[in-house]
Amino acid sequence: MSTELDPTTLMKKQVGEAAAARVQSGSIVGLGTGSTTAFAIQALGERLKSGDLKDIKGVSTSFQAIVLAKEYGIPLTTLDEVDRIDIAIDGADEVDPQKNLIKGGGAAHTQEKIVDAFADQFIVVVDSGKLVDKLGTTFLLPVEVIPMAMSPVMKAIVALGGKPQLRMGVKKAGPVITDQGNFVIDVKFDAGIDNPAELEKTLNNIPGVLENGLFVGVATLIMVGEVKDGKPSVREF
Structure with a gap:
């Protein structure tokens, strides 16, 4: 086979x-x-x-x-x-x-x-x-967000230097919904992520963020x- x-x-x-x-x-x-x-x-x-x-x-x-x-x-x-x-x-x-x-x-x-x-x-x-020299250079960073907090979280991410976008569904009208019933914001950092450990903690401290995709x-x-x-x-x- x-x-x-x-x-x-x-x-x-x-x-x-x-x-x-x-x-x-x-x-x-x-x-x-x-x-x-x-x-x-x-x-x-x-x-x-x-x-x-x-x-x-x-x-x-x-x-x-x-x-x-x-x-x-x-x-x-x-x-x-x-x-x-x-x-x-x-x-x-x-x-x-x-x-x-x-x-x-x-x-x-x-x-x-x-x-x-x-x-x-x-x-x-x-x-x-999937092997990279620096995280964030080939793949956007996913951040799971409680729906009511989407706008303030995106503003906070912009203040950190990120470019956030709401992940939309494929063959589905509207955003992707996680197994927990939340939205996913995909974030681009133009120069990649210099300090993954610090960014992981900083993002998770934004009110409304459930978890992000950095595994450090x-x-x-x-x-x-x-x-x-x-x-x-x-x-x-």
């Missing part, structure tokens, strides 16, 4: 499978969101079905993760019912050399940050195109998929 996939899709599948291979029986697993993470969830389900993996439970970061976990037979639990997450597997939209991330392309970054930060080990699965000091391991000469490969840093 995998031989029928194009090299890029096959690469994502290999990265997802490599991350899933690190999960041990008896683990509580954070299940991330996105195309590469979907392959990891599929691989976990296949390991369960074959008997290679036993007694795991998943904690989802989004409705997408819930649907996939159910499709592939992964039992789900919640943060209310567990006292730990052993390992989380999730994607990213940008990764810098210090393993800091921008996430939120799927508007699930609030739940993702809760689950990923709570995990003893957080594995990030990305393709090489959270990732344990980055697994990078690449396609060279038409052949997919996986490396770690």
Whole structure:
């Protein structure tokens, strides 16, 4: 089946499978969101079905993760019912050399940050195109905002030097609505983000902001998929 996939899709599948291979029986697993993470969830389900993996439970970061976990037979639990997450597997939209991330392309970054930060080990699965020297240079920074606070939050972001825009739905009239029922403001910083740790705290201190897509000091391991000469490969840093 995998031989029928194009090299890029096959690469994502290999990265997802490599991350899933690190999960041990008896683990509580954070299940991330996105195309590469979907392959990891599929691989976990296949390991369960074959008997290679036993007694795991998943904690989802989004409705997408819930649907996939159910499709592939992964039992789900919640943060209310567990006292730990052993390992989380999730994607990213940008990764810098210090393993800091921008996430939120799927508007699930609030739940993702809760689950990923709570995990003893957080594995990030990305393709090489997500690697950047400086965050904010190729991807806008998502900020989840309570709807009534949209205008004052956007003004506060402009005062910080950002250029905010409300994320609009695709094939849907109106803005994107998060799983929490909020809006997402995507912010451009022309020169990128010089101090991700400081900006993460500053944005979250603006009244009306629920969470932003900067993940600083959270990732344990980055697994990078690449396609060279038409052949997919996986490396770690």
